[in-house]
Amino acid sequence: MQLRIPGPTPLPDEVLEAMNRQMINHRGAEFRAIMQDVTERLQHCFQTEGDVLVFPGSGTGGLEAAIANIFSPGDTVISMPVGAFGERFAEIAERFYLDVWRVPSPWGQAANLEQLESALCSMPWTKAVLIAHNETSTGVQSDIEAAVRIAHKYGALVVVDAISSMGAVDIPVDRWGVDVAITASQKAWQAAPGLTMLSVSEAAWRAHAKAKLPRFYWDFTEAKRYLQRWETPYTPAVSLLYGLQTSLHLIMEEGLPNVFARHERIRDQVRAGARQIGFKPFAPDQIASRTVTALYAPEGQSARDIVTAMRERGVIVAGGQGKYEHTALRIGHMGFVSAEDVDVVLEELEAVVGVN
Amino acid sequence: MQLRIPGPTPLPDEVLEAMNRQMINHRGAEFRAIMQDVTERLQHCFQTEGDVLVFPGSGTGGLEAAIANIFSPGDTVISMPVGAFGERFAEIAERFYLDVWRVPSPWGQAANLEQLESALCSMPWTKAVLIAHNETSTGVQSDIEAAVRIAHKYGALVVVDAISSMGAVDIPVDRWGVDVAITASQKAWQAAPGLTMLSVSEAAWRAHAKAKLPRFYWDFTEAKRYLQRWETPYTPAVSLLYGLQTSLHLIMEEGLPNVFARHERIRDQVRAGARQIGFKPFAPDQIASRTVTALYAPEGQSARDIVTAMRERGVIVAGGQGKYEHTALRIGHMGFVSAEDVDVVLEELEAVVGVN
Numbered sequence: 001m002q003l004r005i006p007g008p009t010p011l012p013d014e015v016l017e018a019m020n021r022q023m024i025n026h027r028g029a030e031f032r033a034i035m036q037d038v039t040e041r042l043q044h045c046f047q048t049e050g051d052v053l054v055f056p057g058s059g060t061g062g063l064e065a066a067i068a069n070i071f072s073p074g075d076t077v078i079s080m081p082v083g084a085f086g087e088r089f090a091e092i093a094e095r096f097y098l099d100v101w102r103v104p105s106p107w108g109q110a111a112n113l114e115q116l117e118s119a120l121c122s123m124p125w126t127k128a129v130l131i132a133h134n135e136t137s138t139g140v141q142s143d144i145e146a147a148v149r150i151a152h153k154y155g156a157l158v159v160v161d162a163i164s165s166m167g168a169v170d171i172p173v174d175r176w177g178v179d180v181a182i183t184a185s186q187k188a189w190q191a192a193p194g195l196t197m198l199s200v201s202e203a204a205w206r207a208h209a210k211a212k213l214p215r216f217y218w219d220f221t222e223a224k225r226y227l228q229r230w231e232t233p234y235t236p237a238v239s240l241l242y243g244l245q246t247s248l249h250l251i252m253e254e255g256l257p258n259v260f261a262r263h264e265r266i267r268d269q270v271r272a273g274a275r276q277i278g279f280k281p282f283a284p285d286q287i288a289s290r291t292v293t294a295l296y297a298p299e300g301q302s303a304r305d306i307v308t309a310m311r312e313r314g315v316i317v318a319g320g321q322g323k324y325e326h327t328a329l330r331i332g333h334m335g336f337v338s339a340e341d342v343d344v345v346l347e348e349l350e351a352v353v354g355v356n
Numbered sequence: 357m358q359l360r361i362p363g364p365t366p367l368p369d370e371v372l373e374a375m376n377r378q379m380i381n382h383r384g385a386e387f388r389a390i391m392q393d394v395t396e397r398l399q400h401c402f403q404t405e406g407d408v409l410v411f412p413g414s415g416t417g418g419l420e421a422a423i424a425n426i427f428s429p430g431d432t433v434i435s436m437p438v439g440a441f442g443e444r445f446a447e448i449a450e451r452f453y454l455d456v457w458r459v460p461s462p463w464g465q466a467a468n469l470e471q472l473e474s475a476l477c478s479m480p481w482t483k484a485v486l487i488a489h490n491e492t493s494t495g496v497q498s499d500i501e502a503a504v505r506i507a508h509k510y511g512a513l514v515v516v517d518a519i520s521s522m523g524a525v526d527i528p529v530d531r532w533g534v535d536v537a538i539t540a541s542q543k544a545w546q547a548a549p550g551l552t553m554l555s556v557s558e559a560a561w562r563a564h565a566k567a568k569l570p571r572f573y574w575d576f577t578e579a580k581r582y583l584q585r586w587e588t589p590y591t592p593a594v595s596l597l598y599g600l601q602t603s604l605h606l607i608m609e610e611g612l613p614n615v616f617a618r619h620e621r622i623r624d625q626v627r628a629g630a631r632q633i634g635f636k637p638f639a640p641d642q643i644a645s646r647t648v649t650a651l652y653a654p655e656g657q658s659a660r661d662i663v664t665a666m667r668e669r670g671v672i673v674a675g676g677q678g679k680y681e682h683t684a685l686r687i688g689h690m691g692f693v694s695a696e697d698v699d700v701v702l703e704e705l706e707a708v709v710g711v712n
C-alpha cells in the first residue's frame with residue numbers, strides 16, 4: 001500500500017522497530033540520553049542554536065502552544081491565511097482572545113507580503129505575524145525569509161507554521177530570524193503522529209516572559225526548566241520519542257542537504273507527471289510546495305471518484321479541502337518517499353483517469 | 357527488567373506488537389473502526405453511557421483540558437490536594453485564573469470530606485470540586501462517591517483526577533455521578549504514554565457551554581463533533597491508539613471485575629510483603645491505593661540508596677516525592693502486573709535492605 005496523504009506518512013522499518021521497545025523510566029538515565037539526542041538533532045535540523053521544545057501533542061497543539069506562550073489577551077496579530085490551515089491558525093488566535101487582523105490570499109497563492117507591509121505600517125502595535133510556511137490544503141509555499149525581514153522592521157515577531165515542511169525544506173531558523181517555528185512528528189520527520197516540536201528565539205522568550213494567556217501543559221518555561229536535565233515536566237510519549245530518535249538518525253545519515261534536494265526532485269516529478277496525465281496543480285511553479293501537491297482533476301472528472309478508485313488500487317491520496325472537495329485531490333510526498341514511490345502513484349493515477 | 361514505577365508501566369507483548377503497524381489514513385474507514393472500538397470500550401471501562409473523549413497528550417494535558425473546557429476566569433473551585441499531584445491540579449486551575457480554595461490533607465491521608473462540606477457551605481457559589489481519586493505521590497485513595505454526593509448537594513460539579521486508577525479500580529462514573537473523570541494511557545491501561553481520556557457528564561456539558569476559558573486543541577465540542585463520525589479534529593496519535601485498542605481488548609477479556617480484584621490482591625500482597633521486611637506504608641489500610649504504594653524505608657536506611665540498589669538488580673521503583681525524597685520510595689503495581697512480578701520486587705527489596 002502507498003500512503004500518500006500529507007501526513008501521517010509511511011514509517012521506515014527502522015522507525016517501526018524502534019517503537020517496538022518496552023517502556024522505561026522517564027526519570028532515568030536511559031530516557032535522558034534519548035531526550036538529549038532528540039533535542040540536539042532537532043536543533044541541527046531546525047538549523048538553530050536556540051531552544052527546541054518537544055511536547056506530546058499534534059501539530060495543532062504546537063500552534064496552540066505558540067499562541068498561549070507568546071501572547072496576552074487583546075494582543076494584535078496579523079495572520080496570513082492562504083488556505084485551510086492558515087485559517088485554523090487564525091482561528092486558534094481568536095479563540096485565545098487575540099485581536100486577529102487577516103491578510104488573506106486566494107487559495108493557490110502565497111502570502112501577500114506587500115499587503116503584510118502595509119498592514120504592519122498602519123498597525124505598528126502589531127505583536128506578531130502568524131504565517132504558514134507550507135499550506136497543506138493548497139500545496140503552496142510562502143516566503144518566510146522575506147516575511148521575517150518585513151515583520152522585524154516593524155518590531156513584530158514571526159510565528160511560523162512549518163508543520164508540514166520543517167525537516168524536508170531548508171528553513172534556517174537562526175539565519176532567517178524565525179521567532180517560533182512549529183512542526184509535528186508525522187510530517188517530514190517520517191515518525192508516528194503525537195509529537196509537536198517548536199523552536200523559540202531569544203525575542204520570543206522575551207515576549208513569553210510577559211505573556212499572560214493561561215498555560216500549564218504547553219508552558220515553555222517549565223519545558224525548558226526540565227530540559228536542563230533532559231527531562232520533561234510530565235510523562236513524555238516515550239514510544240513516539242523512540243521512533244523520532246531513529247528518524248532523526250536516518251535523516252542525518254542521509255544528510256540534510258540531500259533530504260532537501262530529494263524533496264525538491266520529487267516535487268518536480270509529481271508536478272511534471274501529473275500534468276502529463278491531465279491534472280493541473282493549484283500552485284504556480286515558483287511557489288509550489290516541496291511536500292504536498294494539490295491538483296485539479298482533469299476536466300469533467302470527479303476528484304472524489306479518483307480518490308476512491310486510487311484507494312481500491314492501494315494508493316491512498318487525500319481529497320481536496322473546503323470548496324475544492326469535488327474538484328481537487330492532494331498528494332503528500334514528504335519524509336519517507338522515493339522517486340519509485342512517486343512512479344507508482346503516477347502510474348495508478350494515469351490508469352484511473354484513463355478508465356474513469 | 358521489572359519496571360515498577362507508577363507509570364509508564366510495562367506493555368504486554370500484544371500491545372507492543374499492535375504498535376508495530378504501519379500508518380494509515382486518519383480520515384479513512386480503517387481508522388474510524390479503531391476509534392469507535394476504542395471509544396466504546398473506554399465507555400465500558402469508565403462504566404458510562406456518556407461521552408468519553410481521547411486526546412493526544414499526557415494526563416496533565418487531560419487535567420488542563422478539564423479546566424479549560426468547564427470554567428471561566430474567576431470561577432471558584434475547591435481543590436482537595438492530598439499530595440504532589442493534587443497540588444498540581446490546583447496549580448493548573450490557578451494558572452487558568454480560577455479562584456482556587458484549597459482544602460488540603462496532610463500527605464498520607466485522604467481528602468477531608470467534612471472540611472469539603474463546610475467549605476461548600478460557606479462558599480455556595482463554588483462551581484466545582486477538584487479531587488484526585490488516587491494520589492500517586494502518597495498511594496492514597498480518596499472517597500469519590502461520597503465527595504460527589506456532598507458536592508452535588510451544593511450544586512457543584514466534581515472533576516476527578518483518576519489518572520492512575522481508572523481501569524484498575526471500580527469507578528462507576530455514571531452511578532456515582534462523576535462529572536469529569538480524567539485518565540491516561542500509561543497507567544492502568546498498560547498502553548504507551550501519550551493519550552489522555554476523559555468522561556464528560558451532562559452537567560459538565562452544560563457548564564462547558566458557558567465556559568469562557570480559551571481552548572482549541574482540547575475543545576470538547578470539536579472533539580465530540582468529529583467523534584460523531586469516529587474521527588478527531590486533528591491528526592490523532594495513531595500508533596498509540598493501536599496499542600490502546602489492544603490493551604482494551606486484553607482488559608475486557610480478563611473482565612473488569614477480575615481486573616479490579618487482581619489489583620486489590622496485589623495491593624495487599626505489596627503491603628503485607630513490604631511490612632514483613634521493615635517498610636511502613638504511608639497510607640492506612642482503609643485508604644490504601646490499589647495501584648501505587650508509597651513506603652517509608654526501614655529506620656536508618658536511605659530510600660534513595662535502596663532505589664539505586666534495586667535498579668542495579670533490575671527492578672525500577674520510584675523515589676519518594678517532595679520532602680520524602682530521602683525517606684520514602686514508591687512501587688507502582690497497575691496494569692500489566694501479576695503476583696509473580698510482585699514476588700520479584702519483594703525478593704529484591706528484601707535482598708537490598710538485608711545487605712544495605
